[in-house]
Amino acid sequence: MNFLEAIYKLTYNTGMAGDPCTVHYYRNLLGHRSAKGPVKNAYRAYKMLYYTILDAICVILFMDKLGSADISDVTLPDFSQMTPNDSIQWLNSICQELVRKYFFENAEDIVEEIRNVLENPQHEENYWTSSIENGRFKCHHCEKDYKRVSSLKAHESGMHGVSLSNPKKKKEPSSDELQDYILMLFKLTMLLRNFDSGVDMGDGGRCIRSAKYELPIYHKTNKIKYTICSIHTTALSSGLLNPDQEERFIANRFVNIQGGKNNNIALDEYIEMLNRDTKASCTGHKTKDSILKHAKEYLQNNLKRLVNWVKRISSSSILCN
Numbered sequence: 221m222n223f224l225e226a227i228y229k230l231t232y233n234t235g236m237a238g239d240p241c242t243v244h245y246y247r248n249l250l251g252h253r254s255a256k257g258p259v260k261n262a263y264r265a266y267k268m269l270y271y272t273i274l275d276a277i278c279v280i281l282f283m284d285k286l287g288s289a290d291i292s293d294v295t296l297p298d299f300s301q302m303t304p305n306d307s308i309q310w311l312n313s314i315c316q317e318l319v320r321k322y323f324f325e326n327a328e329d330i331v332e333e334i335r336n337v338l339e340n341p342q343h344e345e346n347y348w349t350s351s352i353e354n355g356r357f358k359c360h361h362c363e364k365d366y367k368r369v370s371s372l373k374a375h376e377s378g379m380h381g382v383s384l385s386n387p388k389k390k391k392e393p394s395s396d397e398l399q400d401y402i403l404m405l406f407k408l409t410m411l412l413r414n415f416d417s418g419v420d421m422g423d424g425g426r427c428i429r430s431a432k433y434e435l436p437i438y439h440k441t442n443k444i445k446y447t448i449c450s451i452h453t454t455a456l457s458s459g460l461l462n463p464d465q466e467e468r469f470i471a472n473r474f475v476n477i478q479g480g481k482n483n484n485i486a487l488d489e490y491i492e493m494l495n496r497d498t499k500a501s502c503t504g505h506k507t508k509d510s511i512l513k514h515a516k517e518y519l520q521n522n523l524k525r526l527v528n529w530v531k532r533i534s535s536s537s538i539l540c541n
């Protein structure tokens with residue numbers, strides 16, 4: 221939900237209702253009236269809207285790859301002569317090219333800048349932090365020191381005429397802004413879909429890898445808590461934990477409470493559900509005394525639920541990580 225909220229921040233603008241090909245335009249065109257207000261109040265409605273648009277983009281890219289938007293103009297291989305495996309191979313090979321071209325090509329190296337700073341002691345960013353003493357940044361030319369780098373910068377440039385060029389690479393804006401927008405929509409919604417289906421399938425590895433891609437999006441949309449969480453998840457799964465713990469951390473993220481294939485939900489979402497249920501069953505008892513007085517009821521309620529749950533798990537062969 222938070223990732224979709226970040227995507228929404230980057231791509232949704234109700235002021236652009238008249239602009240064809242924006243998400244809000246498609247929402248009106250398709251009559252997705254339930255997608256309104258904050259994302260957290262209409263998560264599923266927004267998700268279906270974005271997925272519908274994603275499907276359309278995928279179909280268009282696929283048809284474009286085959287050379288025409290009209291299916292009757294396209295020569296498809298003769299599937300009746302192919303084994304099911306070969307057909308899937310054919311489909312996969314085209315999809316692979318599309319993902320490579322539209323998702324990964326021209327992708328920015330998001331940590332290039334920070335890597336340059338860390339690997340090169342002579343990098344000018346390091347000039348400002350090289351004079352740190354007792355937590356204060358000392359001027360390179362006189363005795364003054366400052367609590368913040370920005371103050372030191374102002375002082376050195378004002379008093380000593382220090383000016384370091386800041387060669388920030390600005391990306392040339394492409395001339396086709398609509399295509400840029402649609403491609404951004406494609407990439408962002410693909411990430412969401414990838415994560416979402418990873419959860420459904422209980423694919424911990426995929427969800428963990430997804431955090432790396434989510435990180436810059438959270439950063440860009442000022443979701444500090446989730447930025448930190450992405451770094452935390454990636455770090456824990458990439459060497460901080462010992463191998464046993466790492467495996468458990470990656471595999472043990474989901475639970476299947478309804479049975480059947482691909483019906484997993486994330487453990488943190490499950491906790492939210494339990495939390496909500498518990499709060500609902502405890503309403504009216506706000507003080508310690510009254511909670512203790514009714515503790516037996518809660519316990520019995522929740523025990524019943526737990527027993528039912530265990531019964532359900534053990535009675536069906538559930539794919540449960």
Ligand SMILES: [Zn+2]
Nearest residue numbers: 359361362364
């Ligand atoms: Zn100075």
